[in-house]
Amino acid sequence: MSNIVQANPDFIVEIGSGSGVIITALAAVLKDARCFATDINPEACIATSNTSILNNVSVEVCNMTLLTCFKEYLFDVIVFNPPYVVTDTEEVFGNGIARAWAGGIDGCEVINQFLKLLPNLMSSKGICYLLLIKENKPLEIINMLYGMKFNVDIVKQRKVPCEHLYVLKIYK
Amino acid sequence: MKLLTHNMLTSKCMKGVNIGYPLKIKAVDLKESEVDFNPDFISRIIPKLDWNVLVSAASSIGKNENLPEDLLPEYEKNTEFLKRVHHVLLEVDVVNGELICPESGRKFPINNGIPNMILNEDEV
Ligand SMILES: C[S@@+](CC[C@H](N)C(=O)[O-])C[C@H]1O[C@@H](n2cnc3c(N)ncnc32)[C@H](O)[C@@H]1O
Numbered sequence: 001m002s003n004i005v006q007a008n009p010d011f012i013v014e015i016g017s018g019s020g021v022i023i024t025a026l027a028a029v030l031k032d033a034r035c036f037a038t039d040i041n042p043e044a045c046i047a048t049s050n051t052s053i054l055n056n057v058s059v060e061v062c063n064m065t066l067l068t069c070f071k072e073y074l075f076d077v078i079v080f081n082p083p084y085v086v087t088d089t090e091e092v093f094g095n096g097i098a099r100a101w102a103g104g105i106d107g108c109e110v111i112n113q114f115l116k117l118l119p120n121l122m123s124s125k126g127i128c129y130l131l132l133i134k135e136n137k138p139l140e141i142i143n144m145l146y147g148m149k150f151n152v153d154i155v156k157q158r159k160v161p162c163e164h165l166y167v168l169k170i171y172k
Numbered sequence: 173m174k175l176l177t178h179n180m181l182t183s184k185c186m187k188g189v190n191i192g193y194p195l196k197i198k199a200v201d202l203k204e205s206e207v208d209f210n211p212d213f214i215s216r217i218i219p220k221l222d223w224n225v226l227v228s229a230a231s232s233i234g235k236n237e238n239l240p241e242d243l244l245p246e247y248e249k250n251t252e253f254l255k256r257v258h259h260v261l262l263e264v265d266v267v268n269g270e271l272i273c274p275e276s277g278r279k280f281p282i283n284n285g286i287p288n289m290i291l292n293e294d295e296v
Contacts, residue, residue, distance in 0.1 A: 010217055032213055034176065034262075045286050058207065058262075060177045064289035068185040071193070074220070 001029060003155070003169070007127055009033045009076030015066055015114070016040070016082060018100065020048030020059065023079070027057035033076075035059045038067060040099060066113065072120040078128040082111050086135050107136045115141070118170070119148060127171045129155070134164040145170055173287050176261040178229050179221050181287070183273040183280070186295050194225040195280070196272040199233040203265045203285075207258070214258050215248040221261075230260045 004012070004026065010033055014023040017037035027035040037048045037059050045063045052059035062069065067078075083092070083100060084107040091102035092109045103110055111132070118128060132138045142152045149172075156167040183192030223243050230236045237256045247253055271280040271287055278295070281288050 010213070010220070031208070032210060034217075036177070040290065042286075042288065042290075046284065049284065049286060060174060061286050062173075062177070062181070062289055063286055065291075069182060069289040070180050071182055074180055 001026075004077055004127075004129075005029060007077060007125070011036065011075050011123075012077040012079070013037065013067065013070075013075045015078065015080040016044075017048040017059075017061070018044050018081075020044075020051035020061075022081070023048065023059050024051045024055050024057055026079070027052060027059050028055060036075075037061045038064045040065050041097075044100075066110075066117060067121050068117075070121075073123050073126075075121060076123050076126055078118075078121060078126065080114060080128070081131040082114065084108070084111060084131070084133050084136050103136070107133065108141070111136060111141070115144065115148075118150075122172065124172065127169060130168045130170060132166045132168060134166070138166045138168070142168065173266045173282055173285055174262055175226060175229050175235075175264060176217075176221075177287075178266075178271070179226055179261075181271065181289070183271075183276070183278060183289075186273065186276060186278065186291060189273060189275045192273055192275060194222070194229065194274065196274060197229055197232055197266060198270040198272065199266045200269045201267040202233060202235070203267050204263055205265065207262045209255060209258050211248075211251055211254045211258075214254045214261070217261075218243065218247065218257065226257075226260065230264075233264070233266065235260060235264050 012033050013036040017023050017039050023037045039045050042063050045061045049061045084103040085101040086107045087102040089104045091098040092104040145152045151171050153169045155169045158165045227239045267285050269282045
Protein backbone atom coordinates (compact mmCIF):
# COMPACT_ATOMS: atom_id res chain seq x y z
CA MET A 1 0.00 0.00 0.00
CA SER A 2 2.73 2.51 0.93
CA ASN A 3 4.39 1.63 -2.38
CA ILE A 4 1.30 2.77 -4.22
CA VAL A 5 1.08 6.00 -2.23
CA GLN A 6 4.69 6.81 -3.12
CA ALA A 7 4.00 6.35 -6.82
CA ASN A 8 1.72 9.41 -6.52
CA PRO A 9 -0.75 8.09 -9.09
CA ASP A 10 -3.50 10.08 -10.80
CA PHE A 11 -5.54 7.12 -12.07
CA ILE A 12 -5.83 3.74 -10.35
CA VAL A 13 -7.89 0.82 -11.53
CA GLU A 14 -8.76 -2.55 -10.09
CA ILE A 15 -9.75 -5.22 -12.58
CA GLY A 16 -12.21 -7.82 -11.29
CA SER A 17 -13.04 -5.76 -8.21
CA GLY A 18 -15.60 -8.27 -6.89
CA SER A 19 -16.85 -7.07 -3.52
CA GLY A 20 -14.88 -3.85 -3.96
CA VAL A 21 -12.97 -3.99 -0.67
CA ILE A 22 -9.53 -3.53 -2.24
CA ILE A 23 -10.27 -0.54 -4.44
CA THR A 24 -12.34 1.04 -1.65
CA ALA A 25 -9.38 0.73 0.74
CA LEU A 26 -7.10 2.28 -1.89
CA ALA A 27 -9.54 5.12 -2.51
CA ALA A 28 -9.69 5.83 1.22
CA VAL A 29 -5.90 6.26 1.39
CA LEU A 30 -5.21 7.89 -1.97
CA LYS A 31 -7.16 11.09 -1.64
CA ASP A 32 -5.30 12.73 -4.53
CA ALA A 33 -6.10 10.04 -7.09
CA ARG A 34 -9.22 8.90 -8.91
CA CYS A 35 -10.13 5.24 -8.53
CA PHE A 36 -11.79 3.04 -11.14
CA ALA A 37 -12.97 -0.57 -11.07
CA THR A 38 -14.11 -3.09 -13.65
CA ASP A 39 -15.71 -6.49 -13.35
CA ILE A 40 -17.21 -8.83 -15.89
CA ASN A 41 -19.99 -9.69 -13.46
CA PRO A 42 -22.74 -7.05 -13.08
CA GLU A 43 -23.51 -8.16 -9.51
CA ALA A 44 -19.85 -7.60 -8.58
CA CYS A 45 -20.02 -4.11 -10.12
CA ILE A 46 -23.02 -3.25 -7.96
CA ALA A 47 -21.25 -4.70 -4.90
CA THR A 48 -18.15 -2.59 -5.60
CA SER A 49 -20.22 0.53 -6.05
CA ASN A 50 -22.13 -0.12 -2.80
CA THR A 51 -18.94 -0.82 -0.83
CA SER A 52 -17.43 2.45 -2.00
CA ILE A 53 -20.56 4.44 -1.17
CA LEU A 54 -20.83 2.87 2.31
CA ASN A 55 -17.26 3.94 2.97
CA ASN A 56 -17.75 7.44 1.63
CA VAL A 57 -15.22 7.17 -1.17
CA SER A 58 -15.65 7.58 -4.89
CA VAL A 59 -14.94 4.67 -7.23
CA GLU A 60 -16.02 4.75 -10.88
CA VAL A 61 -17.29 1.27 -11.72
CA CYS A 62 -17.67 -0.13 -15.25
CA ASN A 63 -19.03 -3.51 -16.22
CA MET A 64 -16.49 -4.73 -18.78
CA THR A 65 -13.94 -7.38 -19.68
CA LEU A 66 -10.48 -6.44 -18.32
CA LEU A 67 -9.91 -2.81 -19.49
CA THR A 68 -10.96 -3.40 -23.09
CA CYS A 69 -13.17 -0.29 -23.35
CA PHE A 70 -10.69 2.19 -21.86
CA LYS A 71 -8.35 4.30 -23.96
CA GLU A 72 -4.70 3.27 -23.86
CA TYR A 73 -1.84 4.39 -21.58
CA LEU A 74 -4.12 5.89 -18.93
CA PHE A 75 -3.54 4.04 -15.69
CA ASP A 76 -0.70 4.68 -13.25
CA VAL A 77 -1.63 1.74 -11.05
CA ILE A 78 -3.43 -1.44 -12.11
CA VAL A 79 -4.38 -4.02 -9.47
CA PHE A 80 -5.63 -7.45 -10.53
CA ASN A 81 -6.55 -10.41 -8.35
CA PRO A 82 -7.46 -12.59 -11.30
CA PRO A 83 -9.47 -15.77 -11.51
CA TYR A 84 -6.46 -18.08 -11.26
CA VAL A 85 -7.76 -21.49 -10.22
CA VAL A 86 -6.88 -24.36 -12.56
CA THR A 87 -10.11 -25.43 -14.31
CA ASP A 88 -11.45 -26.43 -17.72
CA THR A 89 -11.42 -23.76 -20.39
CA GLU A 90 -15.23 -23.96 -20.69
CA GLU A 91 -15.59 -22.60 -17.16
CA VAL A 92 -13.54 -19.51 -18.03
CA PHE A 93 -15.90 -18.51 -20.81
CA GLY A 94 -19.16 -19.67 -19.26
CA ASN A 95 -21.81 -17.43 -17.81
CA GLY A 96 -21.89 -18.71 -14.27
CA ILE A 97 -20.29 -17.66 -11.02
CA ALA A 98 -17.29 -19.86 -11.93
CA ARG A 99 -15.85 -16.83 -13.73
CA ALA A 100 -14.96 -15.44 -10.31
CA TRP A 101 -12.25 -18.07 -9.96
CA ALA A 102 -11.97 -20.20 -13.11
CA GLY A 103 -8.63 -19.63 -14.79
CA GLY A 104 -8.60 -22.56 -17.22
CA ILE A 105 -5.32 -24.29 -18.16
CA ASP A 106 -2.72 -23.61 -15.43
CA GLY A 107 -5.26 -21.05 -14.17
CA CYS A 108 -3.65 -18.71 -16.68
CA GLU A 109 -6.14 -18.13 -19.46
CA VAL A 110 -7.48 -14.80 -18.20
CA ILE A 111 -4.03 -13.84 -16.89
CA ASN A 112 -2.44 -14.40 -20.31
CA GLN A 113 -5.17 -12.47 -22.07
CA PHE A 114 -4.52 -9.60 -19.64
CA LEU A 115 -0.71 -9.66 -19.93
CA LYS A 116 -0.89 -9.41 -23.71
CA LEU A 117 -2.78 -6.13 -23.34
CA LEU A 118 -0.74 -4.79 -20.43
CA PRO A 119 1.92 -2.80 -22.37
CA ASN A 120 -0.82 -0.59 -23.82
CA LEU A 121 -2.78 -0.19 -20.60
CA MET A 122 -0.19 1.37 -18.30
CA SER A 123 0.95 5.00 -18.36
CA SER A 124 4.70 5.63 -18.75
CA LYS A 125 5.14 5.53 -14.96
CA GLY A 126 2.61 2.70 -14.63
CA ILE A 127 2.81 -0.12 -12.10
CA CYS A 128 0.75 -3.29 -12.10
CA TYR A 129 0.20 -5.50 -9.05
CA LEU A 130 -0.83 -9.03 -10.02
CA LEU A 131 -1.76 -11.84 -7.63
CA LEU A 132 -0.80 -15.39 -8.68
CA ILE A 133 -0.68 -18.88 -7.20
CA LYS A 134 2.07 -21.42 -7.63
CA GLU A 135 -0.01 -23.41 -10.15
CA ASN A 136 0.06 -20.40 -12.50
CA LYS A 137 3.83 -21.06 -12.84
CA PRO A 138 4.92 -17.58 -11.71
CA LEU A 139 8.48 -18.08 -12.93
CA GLU A 140 7.28 -18.72 -16.47
CA ILE A 141 5.09 -15.64 -16.26
CA ILE A 142 8.00 -13.55 -14.96
CA ASN A 143 10.20 -14.73 -17.83
CA MET A 144 7.52 -13.88 -20.32
CA LEU A 145 7.26 -10.39 -18.78
CA TYR A 146 11.03 -9.94 -19.03
CA GLY A 147 10.68 -10.85 -22.70
CA MET A 148 8.14 -8.02 -22.98
CA LYS A 149 10.76 -5.62 -21.52
CA PHE A 150 9.04 -5.22 -18.17
CA ASN A 151 10.71 -5.13 -14.75
CA VAL A 152 9.22 -7.56 -12.26
CA ASP A 153 9.61 -7.82 -8.47
CA ILE A 154 7.98 -10.44 -6.28
CA VAL A 155 6.77 -8.11 -3.55
CA LYS A 156 5.01 -10.71 -1.43
CA GLN A 157 4.83 -14.48 -1.04
CA ARG A 158 2.51 -16.18 1.38
CA LYS A 159 1.65 -19.79 2.06
CA VAL A 160 -1.90 -20.32 3.26
CA PRO A 161 -3.50 -23.77 3.50
CA CYS A 162 -3.75 -25.20 -0.05
CA GLU A 163 -2.44 -22.05 -1.77
CA HIS A 164 0.98 -20.51 -2.27
CA LEU A 165 0.33 -16.90 -3.23
CA TYR A 166 2.61 -14.45 -5.02
CA VAL A 167 2.17 -10.74 -5.64
CA LEU A 168 4.11 -9.47 -8.63
CA LYS A 169 4.96 -5.82 -9.15
CA ILE A 170 5.28 -5.21 -12.88
CA TYR A 171 6.60 -1.91 -14.27
CA LYS A 172 8.27 -0.42 -17.34
CA MET B 173 -20.61 7.67 -14.46
CA LYS B 174 -18.65 10.89 -14.34
CA LEU B 175 -17.60 12.85 -17.43
CA LEU B 176 -13.99 12.02 -16.52
CA THR B 177 -14.82 8.37 -17.13
CA HIS B 178 -16.69 9.18 -20.33
CA ASN B 179 -13.52 10.91 -21.56
CA MET B 180 -11.64 7.63 -21.11
CA LEU B 181 -14.11 5.13 -22.63
CA THR B 182 -14.21 3.86 -26.21
CA SER B 183 -15.98 1.10 -28.12
CA LYS B 184 -12.94 0.39 -30.33
CA CYS B 185 -12.75 -3.21 -29.12
CA MET B 186 -15.92 -3.97 -31.12
CA LYS B 187 -15.58 -5.83 -34.37
CA GLY B 188 -15.76 -3.38 -37.30
CA VAL B 189 -15.29 -0.27 -35.15
CA ASN B 190 -12.10 1.75 -35.78
CA ILE B 191 -11.97 4.49 -33.19
CA GLY B 192 -15.25 4.22 -31.30
CA TYR B 193 -14.61 7.60 -29.73
CA PRO B 194 -16.12 9.72 -28.36
CA LEU B 195 -19.18 7.79 -27.25
CA LYS B 196 -22.40 9.81 -27.41
CA ILE B 197 -24.24 10.24 -24.13
CA LYS B 198 -27.96 9.96 -23.61
CA ALA B 199 -28.59 11.05 -20.04
CA VAL B 200 -31.91 10.13 -18.43
CA ASP B 201 -31.03 10.93 -14.81
CA LEU B 202 -28.22 13.20 -13.67
CA LYS B 203 -27.02 13.72 -10.15
CA GLU B 204 -24.72 16.42 -8.80
CA SER B 205 -22.70 15.97 -5.66
CA GLU B 206 -19.89 17.81 -3.96
CA VAL B 207 -16.35 16.44 -4.32
CA ASP B 208 -13.28 17.95 -2.63
CA PHE B 209 -11.57 20.39 -4.98
CA ASN B 210 -7.90 19.71 -5.61
CA PRO B 211 -6.53 22.30 -8.07
CA ASP B 212 -3.21 20.49 -8.49
CA PHE B 213 -4.93 17.27 -9.45
CA ILE B 214 -7.16 19.01 -12.01
CA SER B 215 -4.14 20.81 -13.53
CA ARG B 216 -2.24 17.53 -13.74
CA ILE B 217 -5.00 15.61 -15.48
CA ILE B 218 -6.12 18.25 -17.99
CA PRO B 219 -3.26 17.29 -20.38
CA LYS B 220 -4.40 13.65 -20.16
CA LEU B 221 -7.93 14.51 -21.27
CA ASP B 222 -9.38 15.05 -24.69
CA TRP B 223 -10.49 18.62 -24.06
CA ASN B 224 -12.85 18.94 -27.04
CA VAL B 225 -14.57 15.71 -26.08
CA LEU B 226 -15.09 16.99 -22.54
CA VAL B 227 -16.59 20.26 -23.73
CA SER B 228 -18.98 18.65 -26.18
CA ALA B 229 -19.96 15.88 -23.75
CA ALA B 230 -20.71 18.49 -21.08
CA SER B 231 -22.79 20.54 -23.55
CA SER B 232 -24.68 17.46 -24.71
CA ILE B 233 -26.00 16.87 -21.21
CA GLY B 234 -26.58 20.58 -20.51
CA LYS B 235 -23.74 21.00 -18.00
CA ASN B 236 -21.23 22.99 -20.00
CA GLU B 237 -20.47 25.60 -17.27
CA ASN B 238 -19.18 27.93 -20.03
CA LEU B 239 -16.11 25.81 -20.68
CA PRO B 240 -14.21 27.38 -23.61
CA GLU B 241 -13.78 25.47 -26.90
CA ASP B 242 -10.04 25.98 -26.59
CA LEU B 243 -8.15 25.34 -23.41
CA LEU B 244 -7.08 28.58 -21.71
CA PRO B 245 -3.35 29.37 -21.66
CA GLU B 246 -1.84 29.17 -18.18
CA TYR B 247 -4.92 27.42 -16.86
CA GLU B 248 -2.91 26.07 -13.90
CA LYS B 249 -3.00 29.55 -12.37
CA ASN B 250 -6.69 30.13 -12.97
CA THR B 251 -8.46 28.73 -9.91
CA GLU B 252 -11.89 29.86 -11.03
CA PHE B 253 -11.46 27.97 -14.33
CA LEU B 254 -10.09 24.86 -12.59
CA LYS B 255 -13.13 24.87 -10.29
CA ARG B 256 -15.45 24.77 -13.27
CA VAL B 257 -13.46 21.92 -14.85
CA HIS B 258 -13.55 20.10 -11.50
CA HIS B 259 -17.32 20.46 -11.35
CA VAL B 260 -17.89 19.17 -14.88
CA LEU B 261 -15.42 16.28 -14.58
CA LEU B 262 -16.12 15.01 -11.08
CA GLU B 263 -19.32 16.43 -9.62
CA VAL B 264 -21.80 15.55 -12.36
CA ASP B 265 -22.88 11.90 -12.55
CA VAL B 266 -24.93 10.23 -15.25
CA VAL B 267 -26.98 7.86 -13.10
CA ASN B 268 -29.18 6.34 -15.79
CA GLY B 269 -28.92 6.60 -19.55
CA GLU B 270 -26.90 5.23 -22.43
CA LEU B 271 -23.55 5.51 -24.14
CA ILE B 272 -23.77 5.14 -27.91
CA CYS B 273 -20.98 3.98 -30.22
CA PRO B 274 -20.44 6.73 -32.83
CA GLU B 275 -19.74 4.20 -35.59
CA SER B 276 -22.03 1.23 -35.05
CA GLY B 277 -24.80 2.88 -33.04
CA ARG B 278 -24.48 0.07 -30.44
CA LYS B 279 -26.01 1.24 -27.17
CA PHE B 280 -24.36 0.61 -23.80
CA PRO B 281 -26.85 1.08 -20.95
CA ILE B 282 -25.91 3.01 -17.82
CA ASN B 283 -27.78 1.88 -14.71
CA ASN B 284 -27.15 3.21 -11.19
CA GLY B 285 -24.10 5.02 -12.54
CA ILE B 286 -22.52 1.85 -13.94
CA PRO B 287 -22.03 1.61 -17.72
CA ASN B 288 -22.47 -1.89 -19.11
CA MET B 289 -19.72 -2.28 -21.72
CA ILE B 290 -19.96 -6.08 -21.96
CA LEU B 291 -19.98 -7.22 -25.57
CA ASN B 292 -21.56 -10.37 -26.95
CA GLU B 293 -19.24 -12.98 -28.40
CA ASP B 294 -20.24 -12.11 -31.98
CA GLU B 295 -19.36 -8.42 -31.43
CA VAL B 296 -15.64 -8.91 -30.71
C1 LIG C 1 -10.54 -13.71 -7.51
S1 LIG C 1 -11.88 -12.59 -7.70
C2 LIG C 1 -11.29 -11.08 -7.02
C3 LIG C 1 -12.24 -10.48 -6.05
C4 LIG C 1 -11.95 -9.06 -5.51
N1 LIG C 1 -10.63 -8.59 -5.76
C5 LIG C 1 -12.27 -9.01 -4.05
O1 LIG C 1 -11.37 -8.81 -3.26
O2 LIG C 1 -13.42 -9.19 -3.71
C6 LIG C 1 -11.86 -12.30 -9.45
C7 LIG C 1 -12.88 -11.30 -9.98
O3 LIG C 1 -12.59 -11.08 -11.37
C8 LIG C 1 -13.78 -11.02 -12.13
N2 LIG C 1 -13.40 -11.38 -13.51
C9 LIG C 1 -13.16 -12.60 -14.03
N3 LIG C 1 -12.77 -12.53 -15.31
C10 LIG C 1 -12.76 -11.20 -15.61
C11 LIG C 1 -12.45 -10.45 -16.79
N4 LIG C 1 -12.07 -11.06 -17.91
N5 LIG C 1 -12.55 -9.10 -16.75
C12 LIG C 1 -12.95 -8.46 -15.61
N6 LIG C 1 -13.25 -9.12 -14.47
C13 LIG C 1 -13.15 -10.46 -14.47
C14 LIG C 1 -14.71 -11.97 -11.42
O4 LIG C 1 -16.08 -11.65 -11.69
C15 LIG C 1 -14.33 -11.76 -9.94
O5 LIG C 1 -15.11 -10.76 -9.33
